[in-house]
Every structure is written in structure tokens, then in C-alpha cells.
Amino acid sequence: MNDKPKSGKPGAKVGTKVNKAWLHDHINDPYVKLATREGYRARAVYKLKEIDESLGLIRPGQLVVDLGSTPGAWSQYLRSKLLHAGVATGRTAASIIALDILPMEPIEGVTFLQGDFREEEVLSRLATAMDGRLADVVVSDMAPNLSGISSVDAAASSYLVELAIDFARQHLKPEGALVAKLFHGSGYDDLVKLFKKTFRVVKTVKPKASRDRSPETFMVGMGLRSPDTV
Numbered sequence: 001m002n003d004k005p006k007s008g009k010p011g012a013k014v015g016t017k018v019n020k021a022w023l024h025d026h027i028n029d030p031y032v033k034l035a036t037r038e039g040y041r042a043r044a045v046y047k048l049k050e051i052d053e054s055l056g057l058i059r060p061g062q063l064v065v066d067l068g069s070t071p072g073a074w075s076q077y078l079r080s081k082l083l084h085a086g087v088a089t090g091r092t093a094a095s096i097i098a099l100d101i102l103p104m105e106p107i108e109g110v111t112f113l114q115g116d117f118r119e120e121e122v123l124s125r126l127a128t129a130m131d132g133r134l135a136d137v138v139v140s141d142m143a144p145n146l147s148g149i150s151s152v153d154a155a156a157s158s159y160l161v162e163l164a165i166d167f168a169r170q171h172l173k174p175e176g177a178l179v180a181k182l183f184h185g186s187g188y189d190d191l192v193k194l195f196k197k198t199f200r201v202v203k204t205v206k207p208k209a210s211r212d213r214s215p216e217t218f219m220v221g222m223g224l225r226s227p228d229t230v
């Protein structure tokens with residue numbers, strides 16, 4: 001299961017005390033238990049599930065891009081949601097393209113690309129996998145590895161969100177949606193402004209599965225503003 005301080009939560013200190021507290025919370029966490037029971041690879045799945053259930057983003061026949069996908073819980077959720085809904089409505093042509101800098105165990109029906117989202121070559125591989133199609137939804141749970149220097153970590157995290165917004169501008173359908181993880185701290189307000197400049201409707205969600213002490217929050221942008229107003 002992920003969500004470990006070391007795995008990239010800006011603001012979290014990596015030390016024995018914090019790791020002990022994390023381990024204690026992790027073992028007793030109802031979402032960890034639920035994820036194990038339901039066969040999900042990470043408790044993070046319940047964050048996307050709550051966002052999706054409140055906004056109705058994931059629908060049959062969509063193309064969804066999952067950025068920062070490893071270990072794969074969001075992709076598992078997307079797959080089951082698209083598959084079940086697709087079977088129910090007879091529209092099963094859904095596709096999921098997942099990307100992470102780390103490897104990911106395969107998930108049937110999910111095209112996985114390994115690479116760094118900050119690199120041009122990786123972006124062009126992603127575009128090739130999309131094969132000229134525009135995405136209905138882009139989800140990004142990307143979080144950088146911590147350096148321990150808060151200004152550096154905040155900048156690294158903001159940069160990934162900026163890139164995700166840029167990607168959405170180029171590869172989302174006009175009515176599409178972007179879900180991205182943001183961290184409170186320096187740069188947060190600028191990212192909110194950028195979201196509002198890019199999308200017609202912007203919502204902030206702090207899902208129940210997101211720990212109170214975590215500075216993370218999720219921003220959802222829906223409907224791209226036309227380029228001349230951006």
C-alpha cells in the first residue's frame with residue numbers, strides 16, 4: 001500500500017517517529033483494511049472513488065489517462081468502473097492509459113507506459129498511445145519524491161500539476177475533466193488560479209480517505225475554456 005511519508009508527501013518529515021506513527025495509523029486504517037478486502041493495491045483508490053461518485057466523471061466508453069499510476073489502485077478502479085458501466089450499457093470500448101516513473105504490475109485492459117512525465121520523449125510516447133484521440137478524463141495522483149527541502153518539494157510538486165494542466169489543454173476533449181492532486185503550501189494559490197484560467201468549472205475536494213494531517217487536496221477542472229480566453 002502506498003501513502004507512506006517517504007513516497008512523496010511534501011511537508012512530511014521522514015524520520016523514525018513519523019514512520020512509527022505512519023505504521024500505527026496504516027495498520028489501523030479502515031481504508032487500508034477495505035482496500036485489502038476489495039482487492040485494491042492501495043487505499044488511495046477511495047480518494048478517486050469519492051471524487052468520481054460526487055461528480056460523476058467516469059462513464060462508459062471513455063478514454064482515461066492515469067498519471068502517476070503505480071501501484072495501480074486508481075487504474076483498477078477506472079477499469080472496474082468503465083467495464084461494469086460499459087457492460088451494463090453495451091458500450092465496452094473504454095480505454096485506460098496509465099503512466100508512472102516506476103514500474104507497475106500489469107492490469108488487464110490498462111495500457112501502461114513507464115517514464116518520467118517531465119520528459120518530452122515520454123509525453124510523445126503518451127500521445128502515440130492515445131493514437132490521435134482526445135481523453136475524456138485525465139487523473140493525476142503524481143507526487144514527487146521528497147528532498148526534505150520544503151521550497152524544493154513545493155516547486156517540484158507544483159511543476160507536476162502545471163504539466164498535468166498543460167497536458168489537459170492539449171489532450172482533453174473540450175468537455176473533459178482533469179483531476180489533480182495539489183499540496184497546500186507555497187505555489188498552491190497560483191495553481192488554483194491556473195485551474196480557474198484553464199477550466200470553466202473548478203471544484204476542490206478533500207476526500208475522506210485523504211488523511212487530515214496530509215496537506216494534499218484534489219482539484220477538479222471541468223470543461224476547457226476556449227484558447228483565446230486562456
Ligand SMILES: C[S@@+](CC[C@H](N)C(=O)[O-])C[C@H]1O[C@@H](n2cnc3c(N)ncnc32)[C@H](O)[C@@H]1O
Nearest residue numbers: 068070071072073074100101116117141142143
Ligand atoms: C501516490 S502515488 C500514486 C498512487 C496511485 N494513484 C494508485 O492509486 O495506486 C504517486 C505516484 O506518482 C509517481 N510519480 C512521481 N513523479 C512522477 C513523474 N515525474 N512522472 C511519472 N510518475 C511520477 C510516483 O512514482 C508514484 O507512483
